[in-house]
Amino acid sequence: MLVGILFWLLAVVAVLAGAAVFIVDSMARATYALALSFVAVGLHVLLLQQNYVGLVVILMMVMEMAIMAVYMVMFMGMNPALMPMDMVHGRAAALVASIGTFGLLAAGILLVEWPARRGSPAGDLTRALGEELMGPKMLVMAVVSPVMVATIVAGVVLAAHRTRYDRMGDDLTGPPSDPQPGGVGR
């Protein structure tokens, strides 16, 4: 009963906060409305007794939104993002796409024949979920993660304005000259 009430309450918060992203006129409010929406979803996952997954959703999303607020204020093109702004671009197309998607998904929920539960939930749900998702594909996952990290590093290296030759001279032997020296004195 209490869990049911909480579930619906959080669902309303998640949807309303998600809608608020496109209604409020401030970059900070939009960002943290999205964060609130994600926190509500994370609490939903907690209600599903996926404690680890739920808390990690909250942790990652709050962290990401904190960083995203900084980037948004820095890089938003049409204004300095410190002024009142609007998150909606291409209003008509966006409305058609979002209402269409919502209608499709809602129709799916209502029309699809939901299967009855077979068997009972596993004892440790998080572990069961992890094994179901990853179990036979662990090798792929183990290969993909270093490739992804290498991609990120390579991307940053390619995008960086200054290379190691700019830092340490043509023969890479000079002392590094950085506009902003770091804390370990390299």
Place this chain on the structure above:
Amino acid sequence: MSDSSVVTVGAGWALVGLVLLGLLVLLAAVVDGLVGARASGASALGGAMRPLDEGARLLRQRRRTTVAADSLLWRLGGGGLLVTAALMIAVVPLGDWTILDLDVGIVWFNAMDVLVWALLWLTGWGANSAHGLIGGYRFLALALGYELPLMFALVAPAIAAESLNVGTVAAAQDGVWFVVWMPIAFVVYLMGVAAFSVWGPFAPALGSDIAGGVAAELSSVDRLVFEGGRYALLAAGAAFAVPMFLGGGSGPLLPGWLWVVVKAATVLLVLVWGRRRLPAARPDVFVEVGWLVLLPAVLVQDLLVAVVAVWGS
């Protein structure tokens, strides 16, 4: 929710937890006042009374308003720190009792300390003041440096106890406290506590060079709640160190719950004492320290702990 050794008490006992947190905050504020008075040559009694004087002064102060402030986000940010600290101590077992016996209590604590990222930035943003916003950016830049070492410091006790449940981690230290054989993780953890409390060397976000930074426009009860929140985060971090590294409620003569309070108060006093002893960690400089020194150090610590854990099992 889990099969740990601690007993979950009723929600009403949360009040006792809050009272204990309040007492720790008061202790930290009084001792900080004393240390400050000693450093500046003022009278000791005046120093000890300073938190009360300051509280009374702020409660009577007229609230400052700024042009086009985002009051909602501003108040949420400043007031949220106290709430975050209260949620942190919910998973700290007081001897044999805990309010929330979560199977992933360590992740809970971690999620709460990440909330501070958002709250500090919002406090800086809300006042619509350039100094506040610069302070908020400074905190996030510093957070990039301290957060990962802090996360991996929390991993060490979890590996050793083979559990993310705080009560189980405390119970796993009946032989030898984790602080003895994971000192690097402990020191990095304390650094993280000081950092998410915007404390001592990690307070450039409140620097006087930017007119108080995040707190530049805070006044009256808002400022009192913000400062109280910082002390509460410090106290909650100190309390969480007890089950993580200091053996929880174990100790001779005294009952377990009292040992937890005594150990938490001791850690807290160390943090208060360290406030004026260490140089400021400039965010731009500290990021490199965090990633090139602290993170590898704490990863090596985790590796050692993992090897010991595998060996022992």
